[in-house]
Amino acid sequence: MKKALLALLLFTSFASFAQEASQDEKVKHSELKINAFNLIVFKSVDFSYEYLIDSESSVGASILFNLQNNEDRDFEDGPIYNEKFAFTPYYRRYFSSKYAWGFFLEAFGMYNVQEDSTEYYNYDSNEYYYRDSGETSNNIAFGMAVGGKFVSKKGFLFELYGGVGRNISTSNNDIGTEFVPRLGTSLGWRF
Numbered sequence: 001m002k003k004a005l006l007a008l009l010l011f012t013s014f015a016s017f018a019q020e021a022s023q024d025e026k027v028k029h030s031e032l033k034i035n036a037f038n039l040i041v042f043k044s045v046d047f048s049y050e051y052l053i054d055s056e057s058s059v060g061a062s063i064l065f066n067l068q069n070n071e072d073r074d075f076e077d078g079p080i081y082n083e084k085f086a087f088t089p090y091y092r093r094y095f096s097s098k099y100a101w102g103f104f105l106e107a108f109g110m111y112n113v114q115e116d117s118t119e120y121y122n123y124d125s126n127e128y129y130y131r132d133s134g135e136t137s138n139n140i141a142f143g144m145a146v147g148g149k150f151v152s153k154k155g156f157l158f159e160l161y162g163g164v165g166r167n168i169s170t171s172n173n174d175i176g177t178e179f180v181p182r183l184g185t186s187l188g189w190r191f
Contacts, residue, residue, distance in 0.1 A: 027052075027099060028052075028155060028190045028191050029051060029052045030049070030050070030051060030052070030190070030191050031048075031049070031050040031051075031052070031060075031157060031188055031189065031190045031191070032047070032048070032049055032188050032189055032191070033047070033048040033049075033050070033062075033157070033159070033186040033187065033188030033189075034046065034047055034048075034186060034187060034188065035047075035048070035062070035064075035184040035185065035186045036185050036186065036187055037183055037184050037185040037186075038064065038183070038184065042066065042068060043066070043067045043068040044064055044065065044066045044067060044068065044083075045064070045065045045067060046062055046063070046064040046065075046184070047062065047063055048060055048061065048062035048063075048186065048188070049061060049062075050092070052099070052100045052190075055094070055098075055099045055100060056093060056094050056095075056100075057091070057092065057093050057094065057100075058091070058092045058094070058100055059089070059090070059091050059092075060089070060090055060092070061087065061088065061089045061090070062086075062087075062088045062090070063086070063087050063088075064083065064085065064086040064087075064088070065084075065085060066083055066084045066085070082114045082115055082177065083112045083113070083114055083180065084113050084114065084115045084136065085112065085113040086110055086111065086112040086113075086180075087110070087111045087112075088108050088109070088110045088111075088182070089108065089109055090106050090107065090108035090109075090145075091106065091107050091108075092104045092105070092106045093105050093106075094149075098151075100149070100151075101149055101150065101151055102148060102149065102150075103146075103147075103148050104146070104147055104148065104149060104161075105144070105145075105146055106144065106145040106146070106147065106161065106163065106182075107142075107143075107144055108142070108143055108144070108145060108163070108165065108182060109140070109141070109142050110139075110140070110141040110142075110143070110165055110180060110182075111138070111139070111140055112138075112139050112141060112167075112180055113136055113137070113138055113139075114136060114137050114139060114177060115135070115136050137170050138170070139167040139169060139170045139180075140167065140168055140169040141165035141166055141167045141168065141180045142165055142166065142168060143163055143164050143165025143166060143180070143182060144163050144164075144165075145161050145162060145163025145164075145182045146161065146162065146163060147159055147160055147161025147162065147163075147184075148160055148161075151190055155189050155190040155191060156187075156188075156189060156190075157186075157187070157188045157189065157190055158185075158186070158187060159184070159185075159186045159188075160184070160185050160186075161182070161183070161184050161186075162181075162182065162183050162184075163181075163182040163183075164179050164180070164181060164182065165179065165180045165182060166178060166179055166180075167179070167180060
């Protein structure tokens with residue numbers, strides 16, 4: 001009887017372990033995303049990779065390249081974005097019963113290169129325009145963001161987030177801004 005009970009306990013523990021392992025294999029832990037907001041509003045390419053540690057937390061990094069040319073730019077062309085490059089590692093904490101889904105808080109660090117641009121007014125044409133000075137500053141910032149992520153069963157994802165960081169270290173105090181934005185409406189794929 002003791003041997004049968006021991007065999008039954010061993011069988012159930014192995015069966016539950018195998019079931020848990022197969023459920024873990026089904027969970028997708030990687031995400032690739034592109035920030036559509038920065039692409040449309042600021043003419044910047046912003047790609048992100050995120051690794052899901054567990055159902056409540058993840059780490060990731062995004063890299064931004066600003067394609068906007070501020071030289072001889074009209075004032076009506078929209079907002080100017082003076083970050084020419086940014087590398088942003090981040091940590092996210094999710095608050096939902098679903099796996100890395102829903103509302104999240106984010107802590108991030110950012111290395112950014114900002115370019116100086118000055119706004120001028122042309123009295124002849126009654127228009128504002130921007131002119132790059134060619135000077136840059138290298139900055140390190142830390143900040144917080146909040147957002148939400150929604151993932152379909154097939155792995156397509158949509159996320160919306162916003163936050164702000166403060167530059168704590170700048171190589172040229174006359175150029176770098178004190179605060180940096182962290183804004184996004186990203187589309188991507190969980191795999």
